[in-house]
Structures are given as C-alpha cells and as structure tokens.
Amino acid sequence: MTKILKLKSPADFIGKQGPGVISFGSGQPDLPPPKETFEGVDLTRDLRYGLIQGEIKLREKLAHEYPGSTAENFVITNGASEALDLIFRSWGKGQKVLLPRPYYYSYLPIIQMAGMVPVFTDLIDGRIDIEDFKKKIGKCKAVLINSPSNPTGRVEAIETLKTIEKVTQKLGVYVVSDEVYKDLIYERENYHIHGNHVITVNSFSKTYCMCGVRVGYLWSSDKSVVEGVCEMKTHTSMNTNLVGQDMALSAMKAPKEYIHRQQKIWRQRRDYIYEGLLNLGFDLWKPEGAFYVLPKCKNARKFLSLLYQDYQVITYLGEWFGAPDRIRLSYALDIKQIEEGLGRIQEAMKKVNVL
Amino acid sequence: MTKILKLKSPADFIGKQGPGVISFGSGQPDLPPPKETFEGVDLTRDLRYGLIQGEIKLREKLAHEYPGSTAENFVITNGASEALDLIFRSWGKGQKVLLPRPYYYSYLPIIQMAGMVPVFTDLIDGRIDIEDFKKKIGKCKAVLINSPSNPTGRVEAIETLKTIEKVTQKLGVYVVSDEVYKDLIYERENYHIHGNHVITVNSFSKTYCMCGVRVGYLWSSDKSVVEGVCEMKTHTSMNTNLVGQDMALSAMKAPKEYIHRQQKIWRQRRDYIYEGLLNLGFDLWKPEGAFYVLPKCKNARKFLSLLYQDYQVITYLGEWFGAPDRIRLSYALDIKQIEEGLGRIQEAMKKVNVL
Numbered sequence: 222m223t224k225i226l227k228l229k230s231p232a233d234f235i236g237k238q239g240p241g242v243i244s245f246g247s248g249q250p251d252l253p254p255p256k257e258t259f260e261g262v263d264l265t266r267d268l269r270y271g272l273i274q275g276e277i278k279l280r281e282k283l284a285h286e287y288p289g290s291t292a293e294n295f296v297i298t299n300g301a302s303e304a305l306d307l308i309f310r311s312w313g314k315g316q317k318v319l320l321p322r323p324y325y326y327s328y329l330p331i332i333q334m335a336g337m338v339p340v341f342t343d344l345i346d347g348r349i350d351i352e353d354f355k356k357k358i359g360k361c362k363a364v365l366i367n368s369p370s371n372p373t374g375r376v377e378a379i380e381t382l383k384t385i386e387k388v389t390q391k392l393g394v395y396v397v398s399d400e401v402y403k404d405l406i407y408e409r410e411n412y413h414i415h416g417n418h419v420i421t422v423n424s425f426s427k428t429y430c431m432c433g434v435r436v437g438y439l440w441s442s443d444k445s446v447v448e449g450v451c452e453m454k455t456h457t458s459m460n461t462n463l464v465g466q467d468m469a470l471s472a473m474k475a476p477k478e479y480i481h482r483q484q485k486i487w488r489q490r491r492d493y494i495y496e497g498l499l500n501l502g503f504d505l506w507k508p509e510g511a512f513y514v515l516p517k518c519k520n521a522r523k524f525l526s527l528l529y530q531d532y533q534v535i536t537y538l539g540e541w542f543g544a545p546d547r548i549r550l551s552y553a554l555d556i557k558q559i560e561e562g563l564g565r566i567q568e569a570m571k572k573v574n575v576l
Numbered sequence: 577m578t579k580i581l582k583l584k585s586p587a588d589f590i591g592k593q594g595p596g597v598i599s600f601g602s603g604q605p606d607l608p609p610p611k612e613t614f615e616g617v618d619l620t621r622d623l624r625y626g627l628i629q630g631e632i633k634l635r636e637k638l639a640h641e642y643p644g645s646t647a648e649n650f651v652i653t654n655g656a657s658e659a660l661d662l663i664f665r666s667w668g669k670g671q672k673v674l675l676p677r678p679y680y681y682s683y684l685p686i687i688q689m690a691g692m693v694p695v696f697t698d699l700i701d702g703r704i705d706i707e708d709f710k711k712k713i714g715k716c717k718a719v720l721i722n723s724p725s726n727p728t729g730r731v732e733a734i735e736t737l738k739t740i741e742k743v744t745q746k747l748g749v750y751v752v753s754d755e756v757y758k759d760l761i762y763e764r765e766n767y768h769i770h771g772n773h774v775i776t777v778n779s780f781s782k783t784y785c786m787c788g789v790r791v792g793y794l795w796s797s798d799k800s801v802v803e804g805v806c807e808m809k810t811h812t813s814m815n816t817n818l819v820g821q822d823m824a825l826s827a828m829k830a831p832k833e834y835i836h837r838q839q840k841i842w843r844q845r846r847d848y849i850y851e852g853l854l855n856l857g858f859d860l861w862k863p864e865g866a867f868y869v870l871p872k873c874k875n876a877r878k879f880l881s882l883l884y885q886d887y888q889v890i891t892y893l894g895e896w897f898g899a900p901d902r903i904r905l906s907y908a909l910d911i912k913q914i915e916e917g918l919g920r921i922q923e924a925m926k927k928v929n930v931l
Contacts, residue, residue: 230810232628232806232807235625235627235628236627247624247625249624249625250624251624259620264613264614264617264619264819265614268609268785268787268788268789269602269606270590270604270787273590299654299816299817300813300814302811302813303812303813306812306813310689314691327810327811330808330811331812334665334808334811334812336669336691431623432625433622433623433624433625433626433817433818434623434817434818434819435813435814435815435816436817451587452585452587453685453689455585455587455682456661456686456689457657457661457689458654458657458658458661458790459654459655459787459790460788461790462654462788462789462791462817462819464789464817464819464820465817465819465820468819
C-alpha cells in the first residue's frame with residue numbers, strides 16, 4: 222500500500238534530492254552559468270549600501286535590451302519573486318487581479334498576501350482564452366501573465382499579446398508580464414509587451430543559470446510604479462545584494478551564442494520528454510518555451526506519492542498550480558536522467574491508474 | 577534666504593554624497609569588513625536555489641552564538657529589514673504592535689504595511705518608560721524593541737530588558753528584539769532577551785561592515801514563527817543570496833579582537849561628537865551603543881535645509897524617527913570629518929535659532 226503524502230507545496234521537496242533520486246521537481250537550470258559571470262567581479266568592492274533602485278551600471282546595461290528605455294525604468298530586486306511581491310503590495314487592498322489558470326504556484330499567495338482578490342480565467346489548451354479575458358478584465362486593477370509559462374510550457378501568440386496590450390491600455394488596467402523565460406522560447410523571438418501600463422518582471426536566474434544569486438528586476442515606464450516599489454523596498458529589504466548585481470552585469474557580457482547553445486539543449490530535452498510522455502499514453506501540451514510539461518494525471522497525489530516513495534522520482538502536484546487533474550514535470554535534467562525517470566514512471570504506472 | 581527642502585525620508589539623501597560633503601546621514605559603518613570575509617568564498621560555487629531557511633553551515637555557526645539553540649532556530653534573510661517585514665506580515669492584520677518612540681524610521685511603515693496598528697510608548701531620556709509599557713502592552717500582539725537603539729544611541733538597562741521579557745511572557749505577547757547593534761555597546765555585553773515568545777532580529781551589516789551584502793537573520797525558538805516566515809519567504813524572495821551567505825560565514829571567522837578594535841574606534845568617535853555637540857550648546861542623550869546622536873533642535877527642517885544647501889552637511893530629520901523636535905546624526909565618519917562637520921554646524925547655527 223502506498224502511503225499518501227501530505228505535501229502542501231513544492232517547498233516540501235526542497236533538500237530532498239540525493240543520490241539515486243530523479244527530480245522532475247524544482248524549476249531551475251542544471252547547467253552552469255556562462256564563464257563571464259565570474260569575470261571582473263571583485264568581492265572586496267565597496268560593500269556599503271547601494272541604491273535601492275539598483276546599481277546604475279546594471280540598469281544602464283539592461284536599458285540596451287529594452288528599446289527606448291533608460292536606467293530609470295528598472296528596479297533591481299531579489300529575484301523576480303520580490304519584484305512581483307512589491308508590485309502587488311504597492312497597490313491598494315481589495316482590488317481584483319485577473320489570473321490565468323494554471324498559474325505559477327507563488328502567484329496566488331503573492332496576490333492574496335497583498336490583500337488583493339484573484340479573478341481566474343481558465344486557459345484553453347494551455348493558452349489564454351481571449352474572449353473570457355475580455356469579459357473579466359474590465360473590473361480588474363491588473364492582470365498577471367506569464368509567457369512562456371510555468372507550469373504549462375506554452376507561449377502566447379504574438380497576436381494574443383498585442384490584443385492584451387491594447388485592451389488593457391484602453392481600460393487603464395495594468396499588465397504585469399512575468400517574462401523570466403523570455404530567452405527560452407523554442408519557436409520564435411520574445412515579444413516584449415509594452416506601454417505605460419505594462420510592468421515587465423524578469424530575472425537573471427533562468428537565462429544565466431544563477432537562481433541562487435537572487436537577482437531579478439522589473440521594467441516600467443510609469444514613474445509612479447518605479448517610485449512606489451522603491452519606497453517599499455527601502456523598508457522591506459533595501460538594495461539588492463551588490464556582489465550578485467555585479468555577477469548579473471558580468472553574465473550579460475556572455476555572447477548571444479551562449480543563449481542559443483542553451484536553447485538547443487533545452488529543445489532536445491523538450492523533444493525527448495514530450496515524445497516519451499506521449500508514448501506512455503499521457504495527454505499533454507507541447508512546450509514551446511520554459512522547461513515544464515503538465516500532463517493530465519488521474520489519482521495525481523497517489524501517483525506522486527508512489528513515485529517519490531517507491532521510485533525516488535520527484536514530480537509536483539498540478540493542484541499547486543491550479544490544475545488538480547495534472548502533474549508538473551520540470552525537464553532541467555540531462556537526457557540520460559530523463560530517460561531513467563521515464564522508465565521509472567512507466568513502472569509506477571502499472572500500479573496506479575493515471576490515464 | 578534658505579530654501580526649505582521637501583525631503584520625505586532618508587532615502588532622499590541616497591546618492592547625494594560626494595566630494596566636499598560631510599554626511600552625518602546614512603547609518604552604515606565606513607570601516608572595511610574583516611579580511612576573513614573574503615577568504616574561501618568561491619564565486620563559482622553551485623548557484624542553484626538554496627534552502628529558503630538559509631545555508632545550514634551559516635545557521636549552525638550562528639547557533640554557537642545563541643546558547644541552547646540549533647540551526648532550526650534561524651532564518652537567514654535579506655538583511656534585518658526583510659526579517660522584520662516577514663515577521664509582521666506573518667501575523668494577522670488589525671492587531672496592535674507596541675512601538676517605543678523615537679523609533680527606527682522603517683519600523684512604522686513595516687508595521688503599517690503589514691496591516692497592523694502601532695501603539696506608541698514615548699521614551700523618557702531615550703529609554704523605555706516601563707510603567708507606560710506595562711499599561712499598554714496587554715492589548716498588543718507584539719512589541720518591537722531596539723537596544724542599542726537607532727536613533728537614540730541608548731542601551732536599555734538589563735533590568736528593563738528582563739522585566740520586558742517577563743511581563744510579555746506572562747501575557748503571551750511577542751517581543752521582536754532588533755539587536756543589529758548588539759556588538760556596538762560601549763558599556764557592557766549585550767543581554768540577549770530570550771524565551772519562546774521572543775524573536776531576535778540581527779544582521780551582519782553593522783558588526784562586520786557589510787551593509788550592501790544584505791545578509792541578516794532572525795532567531796526564534798517558536799517553530800510556528802520560523803515556519804510562518806519561511807512559508808512567506810518561499811513566495812516573496814526565496815533563498816537569501818548564496819554568495820552573501822558564504823561571505824557572512826567567513827566574516828564570522830574573524831577573531832573577537834576585530835569586534836573589540838571596532839568598538840574602540842566607535843567609542844572615540846562617540847566621545848568626540850558628544851562633547852562637540854555639548855560644547856555647541858545642544859541638549860542630547862549620551863550614546864551607549866550604535867553610532868547615532870539625536871540632539872534637540874528648534875527649526876529642524878530649516879536648519880537641515882541650510883546645512884545641506886549652504887554647508888554641504890547631511891543630517892536627518894528627527895520627525896522621520898518620530899521625534900519632530902530633534903535631528904539625527906550618524907557618526908560613522910573619521911574624527912577629522914566629524915571635526916569639520918561640527919565646524920560647519922557651528923557656522924550654520926549663527927543663521928538659524930536651533931537651541
């Protein structure tokens with residue numbers, strides 16, 4: 222008999238990896254950062270407080286990636302998480318936020334902790350249902366989108382993004398666009414949704430494989446947003462750590478080739494796991510970006526418990542992402558490990574009815 | 577005519593320092609970190625996500641400084657600021673927090689942003705009025721104390737701290753004890769107020785002169801506090817940056833002699849500025865810890881504006897700290913600069929009536 226685990230969130234799996242464990246859990250690259258990350262970083266640099274908004278050199282460098290921007294449009298944060306948290310906290314309580322479902326698991330607590338009220342719009346085939354979006358957006362202060370998406374792996378069509386851009390602008394609704402996977406699109410270039418009502422959230426974690434350094438940022442051309450976030454950050458964490466910011470600046474010196482090489486590796490893995498799960502009979506969306514698959518899965522909690530306890534395979538419950546009939550697998554693993562993991566999943570499928 | 581500046585908070589002075597400016601503003605050591613800080617820190621270490629609670633080695637090292645503690649009693653945070661922010665956010669909204677006044681300028685926004693309600697107890701001669709404290713504490717969820725104090729420079733008597741410890745324990749009220757200046761007491765050793773109802777907030781910033789690295793922590797023997805904070809931090813910032821945690825661990829290897837040498841320097845500066853301001857006729861409390869003085873000052877905003885614009889001297893308004901009839905000076909400057917700054921203040925006093 223499989224003991225059903227009482228796991229509440231992905232955090233319950235942190236630190237559970239070890240020899241023999243195949244983890245399709247945590248969403249972080251297993252590849253090393255570009256070698257440039259470590260070049261010219263001086264640990265003994267002036268370690269006094271930095272600007273709350275972030276180091277000017279890093280913001281100037283970022284401005285080159287965002288046409289028409291200046292350093293004033295950016296705030297450097299402790300990862301994309303802090304950027305999101307501060308954005309929603311800086312708005313008034315009780316207001317509504319439109320949230321496409323399934324969503325990244327921190328979105329819901331971040332919105333709720335800010336005292337805001339989530340309004341859900343369910344994805345169709347992993348993509349935004351623009352009719353439902355239009356129906357619900359009017360009553361909201363903001364919408365939080367994420368393309369490429371964690372956990373669906375889907376990338377919104379440029380047409381959809383442009384419609385969202387336009388509809389929200391007309392209504393005076395903010396778009397918070399989490400683009401932390403913008404450099405991990407297999408199909409096309411990223412479309413940077415923009416406008417004075419758009420706040421882009423981004424990070425160095427996924428592009429440059431430096432999740433633990435905790436350097437992210439937000440972009441906004443709305444001065445009141447930048448000032449509101451900086452005002453809060455003055456009290457809640459002050460400047461983002463300076464050595465991390467130096468590492469982020471150095472990482473940006475890596476040639477574009479680095480990013481293309483990464484994309485190639487991720488595409489191979491995507492193909493491998495997507496085909497593998499299809500062959501096992503799973504019903505799933507084909508990832509177009511990021512590094513997640515979210516197959517349908519009956520008896521998800523039982524299956525996850527079995528996989529973890531009897532097969533040393535970590536997967537995440539879809540219910541943590543607002544998709545109770547699914548499980549999420551990250552494919553931030555080399556092909557050999559994915560192969561081994563799929564083999565174990567195949568064995569486990571003999572004991573639990575998942576299809 | 578002096579233009580009266582519309583400064584709203586200390587943040588308005590960030591980045592305003594430059595050649596010729598004497599800054600009694602920002603509260604950060606001007607001394608370098610111990611050389612050990614940089615030893616053995618490997619930038620190329622595994623940069624994947626770390627534990628939300630903090631690196632185990634750092635927490636184990638900290639446990640040696642807190643008798644009867646284990647690594648489980650600590651959460652490593654983005655400076656003491658984040659620890660405070662998460663503690664108050666993890667409690668229910670609408671509850672009261674007792675706050676001695678004058679207070680550190682971030683305390684009030686942190687309490688208010690968490691949706692909690694401040695109840696003030698006014699200090700007498702810069703120290704807690706224990707009778708007023710007893711009168712007001714019963715209705716509160718928590719009290720936030722800070723000894724040695726920013727901005728008063730005062731250190732509470734051990735007897736007072738023990739009374740607070742006892743009274744709150746009896747009533748089931750939490751004590752949040754911000755001890756970031758615990759290694760900067762000129763008179764005696766720190767008394768670590770403790771108990772299951774005490775949450776200590778601390779930092780590496782002041783002791784080891786590494787404010788910009790943003791590594792602080794909280795200590796609590798109450799499992800629900802530690803878990804509540806970690807749960808929030810999972811969504812709001814994830815692990816504290818790993819290189820910074822490594823630097824903090826290395827800094828802790830500095831011999832105690834390092835801290836004693838620092839204390840000697842601070843005591844000299846304290847004596848110099850305290851005597852200097854007394855000689856200029858100011859009414860002020862003698863600092864017993866930290867590195868701040870908070871003299872009485874009539875026409876404070878006018879004087880501050882004059883000092884900044886005509887004499888290139890930065891000081892902070894007492895009103896930012898809940899003391900509108902005072903100004904705050906940090907003496908994180910070498911004696912020569914303090915001397916120069918006091919000379920300029922003497923000149924400025926001829927133009928504004930401050931005494």
